[in-house]
Amino acid sequence: MPTFVQILDFIGTFAFAISGIRLASAKRFDWFGAYVVGLVTAIGGGTIRDLLLGVPVGWMQDPIYLICTGVALLSVILFSKYLVHLHNTFFIFDSIGLALFTVVGVGKSISLGYPFWVAIVMGTMTGAAGGVIRDVLINEIPLIFRKEIYAMACVVGGVIYWICYLAEIDFVVTQLISGAGVFLTRILAVKYHICLPTLKGEAQD
Amino acid sequence: MPTFVQILDFIGTFAFAISGIRLASAKRFDWFGAYVVGLVTAIGGGTIRDLLLGVPVGWMQDPIYLICTGVALLSVILFSKYLVHLHNTFFIFDSIGLALFTVVGVGKSISLGYPFWVAIVMGTMTGAAGGVIRDVLINEIPLIFRKEIYAMACVVGGVIYWICYLAEIDFVVTQLISGAGVFLTRILAVKYHICLPTLKGEAQD
Amino acid sequence: MPTFVQILDFIGTFAFAISGIRLASAKRFDWFGAYVVGLVTAIGGGTIRDLLLGVPVGWMQDPIYLICTGVALLSVILFSKYLVHLHNTFFIFDSIGLALFTVVGVGKSISLGYPFWVAIVMGTMTGAAGGVIRDVLINEIPLIFRKEIYAMACVVGGVIYWICYLAEIDFVVTQLISGAGVFLTRILAVKYHICLPTLKGEAQD
Numbered sequence: 001m002p003t004f005v006q007i008l009d010f011i012g013t014f015a016f017a018i019s020g021i022r023l024a025s026a027k028r029f030d031w032f033g034a035y036v037v038g039l040v041t042a043i044g045g046g047t048i049r050d051l052l053l054g055v056p057v058g059w060m061q062d063p064i065y066l067i068c069t070g071v072a073l074l075s076v077i078l079f080s081k082y083l084v085h086l087h088n089t090f091f092i093f094d095s096i097g098l099a100l101f102t103v104v105g106v107g108k109s110i111s112l113g114y115p116f117w118v119a120i121v122m123g124t125m126t127g128a129a130g131g132v133i134r135d136v137l138i139n140e141i142p143l144i145f146r147k148e149i150y151a152m153a154c155v156v157g158g159v160i161y162w163i164c165y166l167a168e169i170d171f172v173v174t175q176l177i178s179g180a181g182v183f184l185t186r187i188l189a190v191k192y193h194i195c196l197p198t199l200k201g202e203a204q205d
Numbered sequence: 206m207p208t209f210v211q212i213l214d215f216i217g218t219f220a221f222a223i224s225g226i227r228l229a230s231a232k233r234f235d236w237f238g239a240y241v242v243g244l245v246t247a248i249g250g251g252t253i254r255d256l257l258l259g260v261p262v263g264w265m266q267d268p269i270y271l272i273c274t275g276v277a278l279l280s281v282i283l284f285s286k287y288l289v290h291l292h293n294t295f296f297i298f299d300s301i302g303l304a305l306f307t308v309v310g311v312g313k314s315i316s317l318g319y320p321f322w323v324a325i326v327m328g329t330m331t332g333a334a335g336g337v338i339r340d341v342l343i344n345e346i347p348l349i350f351r352k353e354i355y356a357m358a359c360v361v362g363g364v365i366y367w368i369c370y371l372a373e374i375d376f377v378v379t380q381l382i383s384g385a386g387v388f389l390t391r392i393l394a395v396k397y398h399i400c401l402p403t404l405k406g407e408a409q410d
Numbered sequence: 411m412p413t414f415v416q417i418l419d420f421i422g423t424f425a426f427a428i429s430g431i432r433l434a435s436a437k438r439f440d441w442f443g444a445y446v447v448g449l450v451t452a453i454g455g456g457t458i459r460d461l462l463l464g465v466p467v468g469w470m471q472d473p474i475y476l477i478c479t480g481v482a483l484l485s486v487i488l489f490s491k492y493l494v495h496l497h498n499t500f501f502i503f504d505s506i507g508l509a510l511f512t513v514v515g516v517g518k519s520i521s522l523g524y525p526f527w528v529a530i531v532m533g534t535m536t537g538a539a540g541g542v543i544r545d546v547l548i549n550e551i552p553l554i555f556r557k558e559i560y561a562m563a564c565v566v567g568g569v570i571y572w573i574c575y576l577a578e579i580d581f582v583v584t585q586l587i588s589g590a591g592v593f594l595t596r597i598l599a600v601k602y603h604i605c606l607p608t609l610k611g612e613a614q615d
Contacts, residue, residue, distance in 0.1 A: 021404070024350070024404070025403075025404030025405065027346060028351060028403050028404075029350045029351055029403070029404065030350065030351060030400060030401035030402065030404075031401045031402055031403075031404065032349075032350070032354075032356055032357050033347070033349070033350025034350075034404050036350065036356075037350070051256055051257075057257055060257065060319070060323050063320075063322050066322065076404060077404065080404070080405060136341055137341070137346075137347060137350075139344065139345065139346045
């Protein structure tokens with residue numbers, strides 16, 4: 001029987017893979033290209049985190065991530081017409097994935113003895129770096145650098161994790177509150193179009 | 206005396222470097238930029254593989270890859286006019302490189318005790334990831350995600366390796382059959398314009 | 411009290427971060443996006459170097475790099491109007507950073523027992539790879555592959571380091587001469603518009 005966290009992990013991986021596959025398909029990628037972009041979106045953040053932390057890379061321990069991306073590809077191939085109407089469902093799934101990946105990244109870093117500022121960076125990277133690599137591969141400016149609050153939600157969740165830890169709150173409760181913090185920040189940011197300020201840029205020579 | 210595999214490795218590295226240098230030159234890169242793009246095309250896939258496998262990075266053990274890329278740059282500088290007519294020769298060289306790099310990647314992963322699904326991913330990465338980084342650096346959508354079967358040839362070779370391994374076929378024969386599988390898949394795909402299906406993409410919001 | 415090298419390191423990090431933040435702001439990135447691009451410009455080269463060398467990643471040992479990038483972001487937000495007039499100052503700072511990062515990269519590699527050709531690649535990567543990742547993230551062709559001598563200055567500095575080492579010159583003097591070599595090469599290249607030759611590229615099919 002898979003645990004509750006494993007089910008959430010599968011949902012998050014699936015949602016991230018779907019987002020990569022759909023953006024790739026909008027660029028006329030073939031099935032293989034779409035699969036790669038979906039996979040990278042789902043596992044890219046965790047991979048960079050594990051390389052930086054110097055621990056074995058997560059997706060190389062369990063084929064579930066490759067299988068899950070395959071299921072996502074199949075879903076897009078078979079049901080692409082209907083997926084458009086599931087926009088809000090995917091948004092919820094994506095936000096669940098973001099919350100879970102962040103909490104996993106923060107927790108893993110702390111359990112390895114890293115200080116909190118490293119853990120927050122790692123949590124944010126786990127949640128958001130896959131989407132950055134996805135956008136680089138489809139040759140677009142990374143979405144998360146310009147649109148509604150996305151990666152900042154991971155930072156918020158990381159800071160909440162820290163505060164809970166300092167307040168010696170129970171481990172499971174800490175994870176739940178932190179994950180809820182990421183999820184709600186993201187949902188509210190999109191619902192109320194909350195963006196970070198933009199820099200007044202001047203073109204450089 | 207270099208071994209047969211070392212000669213194939215040199216040919217593959219040279220062909221990959223030439224492909225990077227020529228695409229960089231089409232974008233008006235200077236000599237240094239072209240050298241870097243050529244080098245990354247040749248060693249990028251193996252570098253990511255070694256980082257993920259947690260072993261010392263291949264090109265840092267032997268200067269041959271840097272030298273080989275230098276020879277490739279010199280060739281393009283001196284003979285760029287004539288290289289155009291060698292299109293088919295380079296295609297054959299590139300396919301040899303793809304086959305060899307795939308077999309090396311699969312073999313290295315297995316010898317380190319990784320399961321076969323990891324080995325196939327690593328073989329594909331060794332063969333194809335360098336070309337993806339090359340296209341990111343020259344700011345193009347990676348070619349292998351949209352054109353004739355390329356990285357899929359690596360997957361085919363990896364699966365053949367697996368079957369041979371399960372059938373307890375001799376190690377050298379396994380490598381030859383697997384490499385031939387990559388090479389022939391690639392050659393036939395280009396000759397008969399075999400492409401993977403493309404996803405019917407709709408632009409997202 | 412911070413040492414002289416720490417002060418130079420802070421100046422270099424600050425200058426690299428500013429360059430990332432300003433280019434990001436020209437692309438209308440939000441504050442978070444600009445911070446990430448600034449951070450990656452400052453620490454990207456060193457991060458890749460440390461992963462390749464198989465040692466703990468530098469910026470994860472000390473929060474100064476994250477703080478320094480935060481100060482850089484704040485400076486751009488508050489003083490962006492005035493920064494334009496400081497163009498030459500930033501150019502000097504950036505060249506100091508380039509020189510210091512190169513020397514640190516070469517020195518670290520040698521102290522780990524790597525041969526000199528690896529050390530020169532690592533020094534060049536420490537100095538120049540951050541700028542390449544920056545340009546990939548803002549979806550531009552990397553500047554250093556096409557404009558005045560930049561990464562070549564790191565190679566020059568690395569070779570000088572090597573010659574000093576062979577001549578058994580004192581360690582501190584070696585570092586100073588090598589760093590001065592990078593700095594002067596860069597300054598002179600920009601002052602006299604010294605570029606490397608460009609390849610005569612033909613568009614490929």
